[in-house]
Amino acid sequence: MSDSTQKVINSLKKRHRKEKVFRAAGATAIGFGFLLVFLLITDIITKATPAxxxxxxxxxxxxxxxxxxxxxxxxxxxxxxxxxxxxxxxxxxxxxxxxxxxxxxxxxxxxxxxxxxxxxxxxxxxxxxxxxxxxxxxxxxxxxxxxxxxxxxxxxxxxxxxxxxxxxxxxxxxxxxxxxxxxSEFFSLGDSREPESAGVKGALTGTFYTMLVTLVLSFPLGVAAALYLEEFAPKNRWTDFIEVNINNLAAVPSIVFGLLGLAVIINIFGLPRSTPLVGGIVLTLMTLPTIIIASRASIKAVPPSIREAAMGLGASRMQVAFSHVLPLAMPGIITGTIIGMAQALGETAPLLMIGMVAFIVDVPGGITDPATVMPVQIYLWADSPERAFVAKTSAAILVLLGFLLIMNSFAAFMRKKFEKRW
Amino acid sequence: MKKLLVALSMCAVSANVMAAGRDAINVVGSSTVFPFSTVVAERFGKSTDFKTPKIESTGTGGGMKLFCAGTGVNTPDMSNASRRMKKTEFEMCQKNGVTSITEVLVGYDGIVISNSKEASQMSVTRKELYLALAKEVPAKDGSESLIPNPYKTWKDVSPALPANKIEVLGPPPTSGTRDAFVELVMESGCNSFGWIKAMKKKDKNKYKAICHSVREDQAYIETGENDNLIVQKLSSNPKALGIFGFSFLDQNSDKLQGSKVDGKEPTFEAIADGSYPVSRPLYFYVKNAHVGQVPGIKEFLDEFTSNASMGDEGYLTDKGLIPLNKDKREKVRADVLALKPLQL
Structure with a gap:
């Protein structure tokens, strides 16, 4: 037996132990995480039940x-x-x-x-x-x-x-x-100052409209930008500059977008305050970088052989991009979109500046009606002095989690549908 | 690019058209008046054919800024305030074309210093509160010099107080409650030292720096604008004191008790007759130019100032508002319904 083999055999025990320790640490971390989530959810559910x-x-x-x-x-x-x-x-x-x-x-x-x-x-x-x-x-x-x-x-x-x-x-x-x-009124009424008549319908509808505006604006824009930058744009100083800026935008604190919304969208374009339209536009600014970065990564991950094969068969660059690259990149793009939307769903800070943190009783009927969103509703209730609002707050958190779950499962479903193997 | 610009401007124009047809009253302003204003708005929306007014909680100063930005449907119709409109704000309004403003005095709000019922009730003077919470206090030897706040426990401040650590949960500087606390408690405590009081005339900035600065070590803990959080923290820590509006004490009277200030307990009656020293008036301001343009303003004012809401047994008192006395209320109501313009 050579010296080095002996060395390997000697260190075997140590290396095995290291692996065991690492595995145990990983399992503990996951267990701890689960425990915390479990405690949080049980706490919310017990508090919410009376509502x-x-x-x-x-x-x-x-x-x-x-x-x-x-x-x-x-x-x-x-x-x-x-x-x-x-x-x-x-x-x-x-x-x-x-x-x-x-x-x-x-x-x-x-x-x-x-x-x-x-x-x-x-x-x-x-x-x-x-x-x-x-x-x-x-x-x-x-x-x-x-x-x-x-x-x-x-x-x-x-x-x-x-x-x-x-x-x-x-x-x-x-x-x-x-x-x-x-x-049942909790789901069919708008906000109220009396805990017994307060419901989440207004905030839920507002959230739906705001998210709709965000999705309709940010998804096509984000995907188009990513596709252009990856497939068509020449590599030069300009595109580098744009890339750096997009990456930086993703790290800008969200309140800044709210200030921008107030200064530009409300004060210069004169769109009405406190509406899902303005809220959606502001949240679009926030989610766009996330969508662009994720989309670019997933477009990049499509193997060049597919592009070359399509081109070899005489497809134009446009056809390659839209009929071959985009469908294959779609699952990744949807994942990026859902991460961006989930972020937007939980935002209150930018909405504060554009007047969506408000007491609004009437359920909004469209994107230009005054509205508020679920996180804002939760904040407003948590801030109300009446004791019964404690239960309402937890119940609203459950509803928000439910909304998120539905949104995510829809995305998971879409992803499965678009998934292709090559 | 040209097409995009056209599309954008079309958007803006159509939105302007939509905004011109605003049919709900817009209110902004103080988070202290918010709970009262929302109750009136909700009842107004339910009992009339008008839409329910939209109420934003922006803080008094932020509300004034929006309110005074100009007239027109894109600006708010009313602004809530937990103090009177400042002269500078009034001038800003005038400059931007908001020339005719009606002032509505709603009632009073007491600021309470309270602790958990598990502890014994505190009885403090405003001077003691100043000494316990100021950043710099007069030296103990009686000389006219300032030292960094040395007090660790309430007993250090005054032998009559318990030997508990000074631990006060209170609002941050952006809050109207903090403004009022500083003005009503800290300044008055400050004024009990003759030489500091004399400084007010000589060097106003220095006076303000002495009297308005709250200590920044762990004795005063800023707890954000969320008064409910303070309530929760107080019940888990019986040794701490909290500073917030009377309505929160009223709603949580089973868990918390108000400390006596200058020997007066913060009760509904004591705040209403003014004998409890730490109370402030609550206002809202109306843009007269919008009356008739936005439907329902007159009717809303009628509802707000009615006996059923602002009166001694009105629904606002259930929410913790301290009402005006009858004569004053009737005068306010008459002035408001006549839209008497504010003069400052």
């Missing part, structure tokens, strides 16, 4: 025309009635033992302030109920809702319900007037 349920209360409402202050015959006046008075008298009738101004006020406070609009909507939808006494379900106030969900005792720290209010609530629960329902 998906909402307690409702049945109230016997007497739709007296004179109480409403409307003429029984004129149905167009229906939405303008004094529903607050009607609601008050309905609640006080339900609890005749409550007297005194202070007590009455705290009793009325147990019902959501959206209740008067709910009974109005009921009457407008069923005008035949005018003059009748009917049962209408309305939401309870967010404090009551939290109290019922958390299963706690009055007087303990953590409760904004007085002992008196607790006895009234108990009476309602005992007589089965209160019902906990699936909170």
């Amino acid at each position: 998906f349920k909402q307690n409702w209360i049945a109230i016997e409402v007497d739709f007296q025309p004179d109480l409403l202050g409307i003429d029984g015959l004129d149905l167009t006046r229906l939405p303008k009635g004094d529903y607050r008075t009607v609601l008050r008298s309905a609640i006080f009738e339900m609890m005749p033992e409550v007297s005194g101004r202070r007590d009455k006020r705290s009793l009325f406070g147990l019902i959501s302030s959206s209740a008067e609009f709910e009974i109005r909507n009921h009457l407008v939808a069923n005008p035949a109920d005018l003059g009748k006494k009917v049962t209408v379900w309305v939401k309870v106030d967010d404090d009551v809702d939290s109290y019922l969900k958390d299963d706690v005792v009055v007087g303990e720290p953590g409760i904004r319900i007085s002992e008196k209010q607790a006895t009234w609530i108990k009476k309602w629960v005992d007589s089965e007037l209160i019902e906990s329902r699936w909170n």
Whole structure:
């Protein structure tokens, strides 16, 4: 046995040990990562659960025309009635033992302030109920809702319900007037300052429109730029200069794009503030470098033999680029696009400058309506003083994660479809 | 290239046309007034046929900048402010053609210094707060010189206070709450030293540097604009104090308690009658030129200043607003509905 073989044999144990240690370290790192993700998701889900349920209360409402202050015959006046008075008298009738101004006020406070609009909507939808006494379900106030969900005792720290209010609530629960329902309104309403009527539809629609504008602008532009730079552009100082700039752009902090959006898109072009159109354009600026860099890399990865074969058969450079290189590079381009879009989905900083961090109740109907996006909604709720918004915030995070998941699976599906082997 | 330019300008023109038809009120400004303004906006949107106003939280100064940029549908109609409009801002407005502005005094907001209920209630004076939080304080020997803040615990500041480490969570300099805190607490604490007070007339810049600088070691921790975060941190650390608006204390009264300042507890009543020393007025400003151009402004003002919202038992008080007294409220309402232009 030669000397060097002996050396190899001697070091074998050591080298094996090194590999084992490295493997163990890798596995630990992955395990640790999984643990953190698991903890995060469980925390969000436990915090979010209460937001998906909402307690409702049945109230016997007497739709007296004179109480409403409307003429029984004129149905167009229906939405303008004094529903607050009607609601008050309905609640006080339900609890005749409550007297005194202070007590009455705290009793009325147990019902959501959206209740008067709910009974109005009921009457407008069923005008035949005018003059009748009917049962209408309305939401309870967010404090009551939290109290019922958390299963706690009055007087303990953590409760904004007085002992008196607790006895009234108990009476309602005992007589089965209160019902906990699936909170479908969370998905069908826009933002609200009352946690019980706040929903994500406005922000979700805004996110959808903003992402749509971003995709429609950045994908064709990015791919075209990458294709030109890789396949057609001459290699000279100019293209080098452009390349360096694109790489630098990818590292620019996103707020800078927001400032640019404010100065150029809003102030010079006069596009309307706070709209998905402007938001989409700003986010396009942000995602373009990512898409261009990823697309160029994947175009470069297409083997030259394919280009040469196509050219050998008489294809023009244009045909080579579009019919041969681009389809083969597509999976990589889609991956780059999805990374860029996912970044854009989580951005709030550039949107701050162009007025998309705002309280907007109405669900946007197009790309020129004022809108906000999911991350902004999460931020605004996290910043609201009402306790019930804590659950709403976590629920909104889940919805955002869901949106991301759908977007990514769509991309994965597209990638599979375009994948070709050579 | 020419085609691109044409397309871009077409875009801009069509967008201008769209913007000309703006049908919702735009409000910008203070994050302190934001919670109140949004509640009114939401009720206004639900109870009338007008669209719900759009409200941005840009901070008082940022809001004024946008508001005073000019008239026209691309500029906001109203701006919220957690202090009165400054003379310089008023002049900027005038210069840019925003000549007629209506001022609306909404109510008051108290700034509270509070801690977790697990700890005992603090009772501090404004002078003690100044000594605990300023970057430089007068030397202990009584001479007219400044030394870097030496105080480590509250007991060092005053023997009557507990021996806890000074640890205050508060807003950053960009916040209106910080402005008000500095003005109402630090300055007043500063003024309790005669020789510093005398400096105000002689050397205003130096006076400001002494009285407005908050210490930068770990005793004062800037916690961002997110007041909820301060609330969470306070409940996990009973020894820390936090500085924020009264509405947050009101919403979390089960977990937190307000410290007495100059012997006064921060209660709803004490802030309303002005006996609690750290309270500030909340305003919003309306561009009169937009009344009639953007639908609903008059009706929105009517709703905002009504008894049902700003009154003693209005829905804004449920959100923590300290209302004006009845006479003042009626005067504000009359002036606002008549769109009386602001004079500064």
